[in-house]
Amino acid sequence: MALKTGRGAEAPPFLVMDVISAANARAASLPPGAPGIIRMEVGQPSTGAPRGAAEAAIRALNSGAPLGYTEAFGLISLRERIARHYLDHYGLVVPARRIAVTMGASGAFPLAFLAAFDPGDAIAMAAPFYPPYANILQALGMRPQLLECDATTRFQPTVAMLEKLDPRPAGLIIASPCNPAGTMLAPDELAAIARWCHAEGVRLISDEIYHGLSWGSVAESSAAAFSESAVVVNSFSKYWSMTGWRIGWLLLPEDLIRPVECLAQNMFISAPHIAQVAAEAAMDCREELEGNKAAYARSRAALLAGLPRAGFDRIAAADGAFYLWYDVSALTNDSAAFSAAMLEGAGIAATTGLDFDRGRGGRFLRFSYCGREADMAAAPERLARWLGR
Numbered sequence: 001m002a003l004k005t006g007r008g009a010e011a012p013p014f015l016v017m018d019v020i021s022a023a024n025a026r027a028a029s030l031p032p033g034a035p036g037i038i039r040m041e042v043g044q045p046s047t048g049a050p051r052g053a054a055e056a057a058i059r060a061l062n063s064g065a066p067l068g069y070t071e072a073f074g075l076i077s078l079r080e081r082i083a084r085h086y087l088d089h090y091g092l093v094v095p096a097r098r099i100a101v102t103m104g105a106s107g108a109f110p111l112a113f114l115a116a117f118d119p120g121d122a123i124a125m126a127a128p129f130y131p132p133y134a135n136i137l138q139a140l141g142m143r144p145q146l147l148e149c150d151a152t153t154r155f156q157p158t159v160a161m162l163e164k165l166d167p168r169p170a171g172l173i174i175a176s177p178c179n180p181a182g183t184m185l186a187p188d189e190l191a192a193i194a195r196w197c198h199a200e201g202v203r204l205i206s207d208e209i210y211h212g213l214s215w216g217s218v219a220e221s222s223a224a225a226f227s228e229s230a231v232v233v234n235s236f237s238k239y240w241s242m243t244g245w246r247i248g249w250l251l252l253p254e255d256l257i258r259p260v261e262c263l264a265q266n267m268f269i270s271a272p273h274i275a276q277v278a279a280e281a282a283m284d285c286r287e288e289l290e291g292n293k294a295a296y297a298r299s300r301a302a303l304l305a306g307l308p309r310a311g312f313d314r315i316a317a318a319d320g321a322f323y324l325w326y327d328v329s330a331l332t333n334d335s336a337a338f339s340a341a342m343l344e345g346a347g348i349a350a351t352t353g354l355d356f357d358r359g360r361g362g363r364f365l366r367f368s369y370c371g372r373e374a375d376m377a378a379a380p381e382r383l384a385r386w387l388g389r
Contacts, residue, residue, distance in 0.1 A: 008139040014131050015355040016042055019339065023349035038375045038382065041349040043179065043322065045241040045370045047295075049278060050288045053242065056281035057274055067273040072264040074101025074249075074271055078280040082249055085283060089211075090222050098252050100260055101271045101279075105209050105235035105248040109136050111267070112231045112250060115259040116203045117142055121170035123205075126157045128325070128356035128364070130179045130207070145169050148359075154317055155181035155325070159192050168200050174223070175207035177214060177320025180356045180366040184218040184319040194226035204230040209248075212239030213293060214320035215300065222251075229253045238321070240282045241292060245275040296322050299369040299376035306380025307367075310389050322370040325353075329363035331387075339365060346386035348379055 019041040027037045048054075060067060073079065079096040086094040102108040109132065117123060119141030125133055127146040134144035145165070149155045155178065162172065174193060176185040185193070190206075197204040206223035211234065214220050223230040235248035252260055264270075282289075303324060304315070314327035332338040336352040343349050353364025369376050383389075 011135050011139045016351045019351055038348045038379050039371045040367045041351045043368050044243050046372050047241045047292045049242045050282050050285035052285040053278040053282035057278040060277045070270040070273050072261055072270055075276045078276050081280050081283050100250040102248045103268055103271050104246040105233050108233045108248050108250045111260050111263050114263055115256045117170050123171040124169040125173040128180055131355050133173050154183040156185050159196050168202055171203040172197055173205045177210040180323050181316040181325040182318040182321045182323045186218050187221040190221055191226040194223045198227045198229050206230055206232045208232055209235045210238050210321040218319045224251055236279045247271055247275040247279045295373050299373050302377045303369055310380050310384040311387050324367045326365050328365050333362050335362050335365050346382045
């Protein structure tokens with residue numbers, strides 16, 4: 001007798017994870033002395049946690065003090081430090097009680113979605129998009145509503161697009177800087193979207209995980225500055241280089257504080273105590289983190305200069321994050337096969353656009369440039385040789 005499976009069993013794969021596996025297998029197969037694989041498939045900083053974070057964790061482990069459950073929303077000292085970050089970085093006064101420390105941004109999304117939406121609700125988002133947005137929503141019985149964006153809107157949604165939605169969606173997810181395109185909403189654009197959502201009763205979820213990693217063309221701003229009903233998601237994974245520590249946070253509106261707290265108590269109990277200690281210390285490691293950012297900027301510049309000579313010359317405006325989103329339709333209409341061949345022939349791992357846009361992604365590739373700076377500098381020449389340029 002066949003057993004029933006749940007809705008979550010039908011969740012699509014996150015294809016970048018398959019690329020990681022293929023790149024690992026390819027690296028393991030290389031003979032000694034062969035050039036290594038250049039890893040440009042995943043948004044994982046090569047730098048690791050800042051020294052001050054690691055030292056704080058070591059001190060906590062050596063102290064003998066128990067590292068147990070914290071409050072569901074996290075250590076009050078960390079929540080207060082995050083609140084101070086909003087004042088220092090954005091000029092926003094945010095009470096610590098509105099901060100919920102989570103198991104990375106990945107743990108924040110289901111908490112926000114479950115508290116704000118019901119099964120069957122439509123949640124709008126720009127396409128291309130970060131795949132787990134849609135995959136988590138679908139697993140929870142909600143409906144992703146894709147807004148096809150392109151270079152004319154800098155791969156970001158507009159109020160004009162939203163006005164055409166009838167009926168209105170229950171929510172809207174935005175990301176600025178966004179993954180995969182690296183584009184940003186200017187403060188006036190973000191304000192217009194946030195105010196439209198609040199006026200129309202559309203819950204705004206603002207993914208701000210790449211804040212701190214912008215390159216000067218567009219100013220960073222938080223949706224919390226423009227809407228009292230918006231939910232803000234952030235994480236220590238990107239600017240703070242702490243992917244494996246699995247620590248993030250939500251900035252919640254007043255009406256979702258208790259609902260999210262109850263969900264967090266039941267689903268996660270709390271984020272790891274040791275990771276919270278390290279994250280709080282990381283927030284005071286600005287000099288080291290800005291050094292990491294400077295390395296990303298050099299890698300970005302090297303790729304923007306070198307990749308066009310290799311045939312990659314149609315790129316989204318790379319305002320922030322550490323991704324380059326290339327239209328490679330002049331080279332292929334099957335970016336999955338192309339990326340597999342590129343891994344085999346050039347030793348470079350990149351992510352097919354199909355991960356981010358199931359309809360149009362066959363003609364796009366995403367390159368991540370947060371890996372080793374020397375590898376990023378070497379990538380254009382490798383690609384040029386492989387393509388015979």
